[in-house]
Amino acid sequence: MILYIFTILLLLIIAPLLIGMIKSLKMFLLYKKPVSIFQPYATFNKLLIKEVIISHESSIITRIAPLLVLSPLLIVLLFLPPVVHGAYYIGFVDAFTIIGLISLSTFFLMLLGLDSGNAFGGMGSSREAFIASLVEPAMVLTIFSVGLMAKDLGVGNASINLATHFPIEHASSFLFAGISFFILLLAENGRLPIDNPETHLELTMVHEAMILDISGLYLAIIEMAVSIKFIVFASLFVTLFMPYGVNLIAPLAILVFVAKLILVSVVVALIEVNGAKLRLFKVPNLLGISIVFAFLSLITFYVLGA
Amino acid sequence: MIDFFIGLFMASFLIVLFSGRLYRLIFWYAFNSLALGVITILVGVEHIDNALVISGGLTLILKAGVIPFVLKNISQRFNLIREINPTVPIHYSIILIPAIIIFTLYLAEPMSSMIGVNSNYIAISISSFFLALILMIEHKSVAPKIIAFLMMENALFLLGTTATKGMPMFVELGIFFDVMMAIVIINLLFKEEHVK
Numbered sequence: 001m002i003l004y005i006f007t008i009l010l011l012l013i014i015a016p017l018l019i020g021m022i023k024s025l026k027m028f029l030l031y032k033k034p035v036s037i038f039q040p041y042a043t044f045n046k047l048l049i050k051e052v053i054i055s056h057e058s059s060i061i062t063r064i065a066p067l068l069v070l071s072p073l074l075i076v077l078l079f080l081p082p083v084v085h086g087a088y089y090i091g092f093v094d095a096f097t098i099i100g101l102i103s104l105s106t107f108f109l110m111l112l113g114l115d116s117g118n119a120f121g122g123m124g125s126s127r128e129a130f131i132a133s134l135v136e137p138a139m140v141l142t143i144f145s146v147g148l149m150a151k152d153l154g155v156g157n158a159s160i161n162l163a164t165h166f167p168i169e170h171a172s173s174f175l176f177a178g179i180s181f182f183i184l185l186l187a188e189n190g191r192l193p194i195d196n197p198e199t200h201l202e203l204t205m206v207h208e209a210m211i212l213d214i215s216g217l218y219l220a221i222i223e224m225a226v227s228i229k230f231i232v233f234a235s236l237f238v239t240l241f242m243p244y245g246v247n248l249i250a251p252l253a254i255l256v257f258v259a260k261l262i263l264v265s266v267v268v269a270l271i272e273v274n275g276a277k278l279r280l281f282k283v284p285n286l287l288g289i290s291i292v293f294a295f296l297s298l299i300t301f302y303v304l305g306a
Numbered sequence: 307m308i309d310f311f312i313g314l315f316m317a318s319f320l321i322v323l324f325s326g327r328l329y330r331l332i333f334w335y336a337f338n339s340l341a342l343g344v345i346t347i348l349v350g351v352e353h354i355d356n357a358l359v360i361s362g363g364l365t366l367i368l369k370a371g372v373i374p375f376v377l378k379n380i381s382q383r384f385n386l387i388r389e390i391n392p393t394v395p396i397h398y399s400i401i402l403i404p405a406i407i408i409f410t411l412y413l414a415e416p417m418s419s420m421i422g423v424n425s426n427y428i429a430i431s432i433s434s435f436f437l438a439l440i441l442m443i444e445h446k447s448v449a450p451k452i453i454a455f456l457m458m459e460n461a462l463f464l465l466g467t468t469a470t471k472g473m474p475m476f477v478e479l480g481i482f483f484d485v486m487m488a489i490v491i492i493n494l495l496f497k498e499e500h501v502k
Contacts, residue, residue: 172313172430179317288400289324295404296320303411304426 003087003250008077011235014258015227016040018234018265023198025269040227044220052216057117065112066214066221072101073228080232081159081239083257085247089156095143098155099136102188102232105225106132113210120202124209127280131194131206134287135187141294142180145301146240149174159239163246169305176297178241183290185233185268187283189226192272194283204277234264308348312430315341315464319437319457323403323444324396328381328388331453332374339369342460346467358467361478365463368482373456376489381449384496392444399444406440407433427468435461452492459485 017037024034036042054062076098082089106128113125149170150158167174187194195206202209211222238260239246245256278286318338325331343366350358381388394402414429438458442451463481 168307169309171307171309172316175310175313176317285324285396288396289321292320292400292403293317296316296407299404299408299411300426300430303408303415304429 001088003084004082004089007080007083007087007254010254010258011077011080011231012228014261015231016044016224018231018261019227021262022265022269022272025266026273029269029273040223044223047216047220047223050216052218055117055213058115058213061111061115062214062218065108065115066218066225068108069105069112070221070225070228072105073225073232076101076232077228079155080235081156083235083239083246084250084253085160085163087250091154091156093155094153095147095155096140098232098236099139099143102229103132103136105229109210109222109225112214116210116213118213120205120209120212123202124206124212127206128210130280131187131283131287134284135184138180138287138290138294139184141291141298142177142184145173145177145294145297146181148298148301149177150240155236155240159243159246162240162243166243170301173297173301174241176293176300178237180290180293180297181237181241183286183293185237185264186271187287187290189230189233191268193275193278193286196277231261234261237264308345308352308427311341311345311348312427312464315345315460316430316434319434319461320403322453322457323392323399323437323441326389326391328386328390328449329378331390331450332377332381335377335453335457336370336374338457338460339365339373342464343370345464349467357474357478361482364482368485369456369460373485373489377449377453377492380493380496386449386496387447390445390447390450393446394440394444399440403437403440406436410436428465431461431465431468434464437461448495452495455488456485 017040020035020037020040023039024037027034079090079093079098110125110128113121113128115121144153147153147158149167150161152158152161186192190197190207196204197207199205200208200212207226211219214222235257238257242260245253245260247253248256315338318334318341322331322334322338325334343362346362346365347359350356350362392399410433411429414432417428417432435458438454438461441457442454445451445454459481466478
């Protein structure tokens with residue numbers, strides 16, 4: 001139980017660190033002078049002391065939606081699979097619950113964008129809805145095929161099954177599911193091929209358009225939600241698709257887990273440096289690739305058993 | 307381990323089908339050949355067959371190194387159009403490709419039961435053969451068609467390696483020389499395209 005609480009606290013603490021690391025690594029690779037990797041914490045502190053300005057047009061939703069964006073993600077954090085063998089975990093939660101909670105958070109984010117009353121908010125919300133609706137089927141297929149390979153649909157049990165006896169005979173289906181899930185990780189977190197997290201250019205922004213009117217404490221909450229969403233996806237990817245090192249002793253296993261999270265963020269940073277943003281109407285193509293891979297993973301598992 | 311590389315082989319086939327840039331196509335061809343070479347070496351080590359190991363090494367050098375380099379060089383020299391959008395729209399291929407894969411996997415089933423060993427490798431190599439055919443159909447210009455031809459050769463090579471535990475050495479060397487000849491002919495074809 002102590003390990004369980006410690007893991008959650010650790011995830012909460014290092015969540016902004018990963019975002020900061022991606023940003024500073026990207027700047028380093030582009031020959032800029034990199035910002036400190038602790039910059040998100042400083043931003044968070046700054047936003048806490050800033051005053052909150054709410055536009056006259058907005059309703060009560062603007063006040064409650066930031067909290068409702070954050071809280072489903074915090075609940076998801078409790079449901080994540082264990083990182084150390086023998087640690088406590090909540091076993092009855094299956095992947096559909098997690099997907100549902102994440103969509104709830106996305107829903108309130110879209111509502112927040114619509115409520116702000118300016119044109120950008122509506123545009124951002126409609127784009128976010130467009131992407132989220134395409135992510136859903138691929139996500140369900142991927143999680144389903146991983147669950148089949150791990151012989152359990154529950155996330156916690158599946159990760160333990162994978163860690164104890166990895167299905168090496170299903171390596172190819174596993175690889176397809178992994179590729180599919182990684183594309184979904186990029187899409188859901190608004191990373192580069194789908195959405196550029198750094199610009200405020202009206203043609204390209206999706207996530208930034210929705211939170212353009214938010215300030216102060218509410219912006220701090222939204223930024224926190226973004227970093228927690230990234231770490232939720234990264235740790236799901238790490239525990240389901242790289243299930244190594246879970247059986248080590250507790251401090252070492254947690255160290256390996258953090259190293260894997262850092263590896264995922266380095267890969268994301270490398271993809272962001274090397275790729276350009278996709279045009280909005282080409283996003284369905286990328287998510288289509290993800291659907292094809294997820295489907296292929298199911299098919300190779302069923303027909304070939306490979 | 308072989309399963310993992312077969313997965314990579316098939317994955318690179320799928321990514322090629324969706325990509326619309328010539329250099330990326332060449333890169334994924336090199337990646338595909340890399341996976342193929344590693345598979346061949348692994349099968350050779352498993353069956354203690356030196357000929358297979360040699361042809362795996364040759365695959366790594368020729369198909370993953372020399373041929374992509376030459377192709378990129380040629381296409382740079384002749385200023386080929388690098389934007390090659392597939393004529394089949396991608397949202398149709400999202401439906402089409404899984405359908406074809408399912409069809410071929412079931413098609414390969416009687417054949418694999420006949421051969422017995424490594425049955426799913428045969429199914430995957432036949433389905434990648436069909437995927438290469440789609441790649442050839444969905445592009446209009448010459449360069450992607452040539453990549454499709456080379457990838458089809460890769461799929462056949464995989465079929466030969468996994469189904470029969472390696473063809474005789476002479477046959478494989480012959481195929482390598484054929485591919486090299488094909489590259490020379492491709493050079494001429496590209497020149498033609500350039501003149502047009």
